[in-house]
Amino acid sequence: MATPLLSVSSLTIGIRRKGQPDTVIVDSLSFDIQKGERFGIVGESGSGKSLTLRAIADLLPKGVEVLSGSIRYDGAELIGMPAAQRRKLMGPEIAMIFQEPMTALNPVVRVGEQIAEGPRRYLGLSKQAAAELAIEMMAKTGIPDPARRARAYPHELSGGLRQRIMIAMALSCGPKLLLCDEPTTALDVTVQHQVLRVLEELCADSGASLAFVTHDLAVVNQTCTDLAVMYAGHIVESGRVAEVFSDPRHPYTKGLLDSAPDFDQPDRELVSIPGFPPNLAARPSGCPFAPRCQFAVEACTTAMPPTDEVAPGHFAACFESARIFEGAAA
Amino acid sequence: MTETPVLRVANITKTYHLGSTLIDKLSRDPNKHSSLRALDGVDLRLNKGEILALVGESGSGKSTLAKILVGSSTATSGELDYHGNPMPTHRSKDASRRIQMVFQDPYSSLNPRISVGSMLKELLLLHKIVPRGEVKKESIRLLNLVGLEEDALDAYPSQFSGGQRQRIAIARALAVRPDILIADEPVSALDVSVQATILELFAQLQRDLGLSILFVAHNLAVVQHLSQRVAVMYLGRIVEVADTAELFSNPRHPYTRALIDSIPRMAAGSVNDEFVLEGDPPSPFNVPSGCRFNPRCPYATDACREIDPALATVAPGHESACIRADELNELAAAGTKNN
Ligand SMILES: Nc1ncnc2c1ncn2[C@@H]1O[C@H](COP(=O)(O)OP(=O)(O)OP(=O)(O)O)[C@@H](O)[C@H]1O
Ligand SMILES: Nc1ncnc2c1ncn2[C@@H]1O[C@H](COP(=O)(O)OP(=O)(O)OP(=O)(O)O)[C@@H](O)[C@H]1O
Ligand SMILES: [Mg+2]
Ligand SMILES: [Mg+2]
Numbered sequence: 001m002a003t004p005l006l007s008v009s010s011l012t013i014g015i016r017r018k019g020q021p022d023t024v025i026v027d028s029l030s031f032d033i034q035k036g037e038r039f040g041i042v043g044e045s046g047s048g049k050s051l052t053l054r055a056i057a058d059l060l061p062k063g064v065e066v067l068s069g070s071i072r073y074d075g076a077e078l079i080g081m082p083a084a085q086r087r088k089l090m091g092p093e094i095a096m097i098f099q100e101p102m103t104a105l106n107p108v109v110r111v112g113e114q115i116a117e118g119p120r121r122y123l124g125l126s127k128q129a130a131a132e133l134a135i136e137m138m139a140k141t142g143i144p145d146p147a148r149r150a151r152a153y154p155h156e157l158s159g160g161l162r163q164r165i166m167i168a169m170a171l172s173c174g175p176k177l178l179l180c181d182e183p184t185t186a187l188d189v190t191v192q193h194q195v196l197r198v199l200e201e202l203c204a205d206s207g208a209s210l211a212f213v214t215h216d217l218a219v220v221n222q223t224c225t226d227l228a229v230m231y232a233g234h235i236v237e238s239g240r241v242a243e244v245f246s247d248p249r250h251p252y253t254k255g256l257l258d259s260a261p262d263f264d265q266p267d268r269e270l271v272s273i274p275g276f277p278p279n280l281a282a283r284p285s286g287c288p289f290a291p292r293c294q295f296a297v298e299a300c301t302t303a304m305p306p307t308d309e310v311a312p313g314h315f316a317a318c319f320e321s322a323r324i325f326e327g328a329a330a
Numbered sequence: 331m332t333e334t335p336v337l338r339v340a341n342i343t344k345t346y347h348l349g350s351t352l353i354d355k356l357s358r359d360p361n362k363h364s365s366l367r368a369l370d371g372v373d374l375r376l377n378k379g380e381i382l383a384l385v386g387e388s389g390s391g392k393s394t395l396a397k398i399l400v401g402s403s404t405a406t407s408g409e410l411d412y413h414g415n416p417m418p419t420h421r422s423k424d425a426s427r428r429i430q431m432v433f434q435d436p437y438s439s440l441n442p443r444i445s446v447g448s449m450l451k452e453l454l455l456l457h458k459i460v461p462r463g464e465v466k467k468e469s470i471r472l473l474n475l476v477g478l479e480e481d482a483l484d485a486y487p488s489q490f491s492g493g494q495r496q497r498i499a500i501a502r503a504l505a506v507r508p509d510i511l512i513a514d515e516p517v518s519a520l521d522v523s524v525q526a527t528i529l530e531l532f533a534q535l536q537r538d539l540g541l542s543i544l545f546v547a548h549n550l551a552v553v554q555h556l557s558q559r560v561a562v563m564y565l566g567r568i569v570e571v572a573d574t575a576e577l578f579s580n581p582r583h584p585y586t587r588a589l590i591d592s593i594p595r596m597a598a599g600s601v602n603d604e605f606v607l608e609g610d611p612p613s614p615f616n617v618p619s620g621c622r623f624n625p626r627c628p629y630a631t632d633a634c635r636e637i638d639p640a641l642a643t644v645a646p647g648h649e650s651a652c653i654r655a656d657e658l659n660e661l662a663a664a665g666t667k668n669n
Contacts, residue, residue, distance in 0.1 A: 099519070144613045157389075161388065185519060188548050189548060192594070215519070215520060259522045261555045266555065272523045276478075
């Protein structure tokens with residue numbers, strides 16, 4: 001296979017504490033994203049999805065850092081790359097759509113100007129040309145009356161309009177890798193449909209890749225080719241979307257599928273996973289899901305299960321996978 | 331059916347004025363000074379002990395309506411009744427306690443400088459929910475309800491993930507034991523397992539305590555699962571209201587049909603790849619004349635371009651603002667397109 005566009009290996013993210021052991025939030029994460037691939041990341045709230053994307057974009061919140069591991073973009077190592085050089089990648093190469101638009105937009109600058117900033121700086125467009133591009137990008141994301149809306153301030157926009165401003169901003173420089181953190185949660189389903197189309201086109205036309213974090217499994221089903229399932233800072237399962245959804249091989253993935261509402265099965269009961277995720281400061285030894293897992297055996301509480309290839313291109317980190325899911329695929 | 335609703339709005343409008351600098355006002359460019367009618371005559375009732383979902387177009391006025399109900403914004407005109415009486419402009423401490431809101435954007439609704447524990451403590455004491463000695467126990471109980479643990483008490487909002495913050499906002503709203511919960515996209519940032527827990531919590535509070543909930547959401551699978559009734563908004567108006575099962579099986583407004591057709595599906599093969607809602611989305615600065623959905627409607631006729639239809643009863647408990655509501659099923663089956 002060709003060199004992946006993005007290769008994350010043994011990435012560990014956490015908080016360094018003086019005289020105390022580090023708090024590990026994301027624990028030796030590894031995954032690759034190929035050119036043109038649409039890679040979904042789903043999983044537990046608080047499992048480290050946003051921090052993983054932020055680490056790739058070099059935008060970790062204060063106090064949180066990459067403790068070890070490597071992030072290669074198009075063959076170049078990003079960890080340890082001089083800040084100035086790395087900043088040049090943001091915009092034309094890598095762009096990010098943030099989970100909470102209000103925190104990422106400048107409250108006192110008109111949204112059109114905020115979108116135009118990237119194209120002016122990175123594509124060298126004139127003020128006029130960048131302003132026009134901003135309006136074109138806003139129209140692409142389905143914002144009505146974009147010329148007038150370009151003059152609005154973020155607080156004058158609805159949640160979904162703000163989210164589309166972020167998307168327009170991220171698309172404006174034609175990135176090759178788009179990091180999307182729940183990009184469509186505030187959109188009605190008709191607009192969501194349109195925006196997912198735009199993202200798909202970007203991948204199809206310019207060979208861009210997506211890392212797409214969402215909680216909506218049906219959206220993953222519609223948008224992504226591959227997927228990783230995260231729990232407590234680990235990828236517990238990964239593979240082709242259709243295969244993981246139809247033949248899950250980790251009990252956590254199975255639990256997610258059982259708790260997701262499905263419009264086509266209105267009467268199905270939603271079964272949530274009992275218990276709480278592990279406390280980050282006091283991680284259990286062994287599999288992080290073991291305390292909540294109905295299938296756990298003693299081995300699960302003593303060692304971290306290795307990631308096995310359970311079928312070609314389909315990986316799961318569970319000692320008991322074969323026993324639990326044997327015959328389930330038939 | 332004629333029981334007094336806990337909240338009722340009639341003919342509510344809300345206008346925002348934009349472009350407020352002097353230079354903008356003097357400008358001849360119409361883009362630089364304008365007003366936007368976010369709500370344009372909205373009627374809605376929330377019955378005691380029901381979960382009513384408010385769905386619809388992004389930017390159609392759902393959050394604006396929610397903020398008016400909870401009192402954090404005032405309507406430009408119209409009536410707002412609380413248990414059958416006009417809501418006073420200045421709500422008493424008790425009235426504001428009884429109607430709580432979970433805001434769409436949890437980050438901006440939580441004070442970044444106050445720890446979760448202090449925030450809950452302040453509320454519990456202010457409204458005398460529990461005696462001082464029981465504040466900590468009650469705070470932990472609230473956190474557990476939303477799937478968080480005691481260690482969250484000492485942390486500040488910025489130290490949480492998006493979904494954790496959303497749950498803190500829910501715990502805060504429930505802390506003061508409201509009768510009415512206005513929840514603006516309260517589960518959109520939660521993983522589906524936590525989401526199932528919160529949906530069960532809402533259903534349980536409704537069942538056991540008679541909590542009435544207005545639930546704003548975009549995820550129609552969630553709406554179908556949780557709510558008894560659904561109201562659909564489009565460009566500042568409610569265009570359809572019905573019981574949940576009826577709305578999804580027998581939609582009587584073309585916009586509702588478009589929504590249902592765009593729902594992302596889990597079942598392989600049911601992905602409707604061909605579907606795109608036609609036409610440009612409408613500008614709230616320049617509302618189309620006649621029915622506001624007509625420029626995008628596959629069934630629009632000349633009458634639709636002239637008549638601005640009001641919500642009308644099309645079946646018991648089912649209202650639609652479409653003059654062709656009775657023909658829609660046949661039109662859809664025949665694949666008729668008039669434009
Ligand atoms: N600034 C911070 N300081 C300390 N801890 C943090 C900070 N930001 C996040 N965390 C912790 O790191 C963990 C992972 O956070 P992250 O935002 O990556 O989760 P997530 O998977 O995106 O969750 P969600 O689905 O709820 O958005 C969480 O448990 C959170 O409490
Ligand atoms: N403070 C404000 N000043 C000016 N315009 C505003 C303000 N708040 C909202 N609006 C406008 O009012 C309209 C309705 O906004 P609202 O937030 O109620 O929509 P919504 O239905 O909640 O949308 P979403 O689903 O995207 O959250 C939008 O056009 C929005 O831009
Ligand atoms: Mg997140
Ligand atoms: Mg809103």
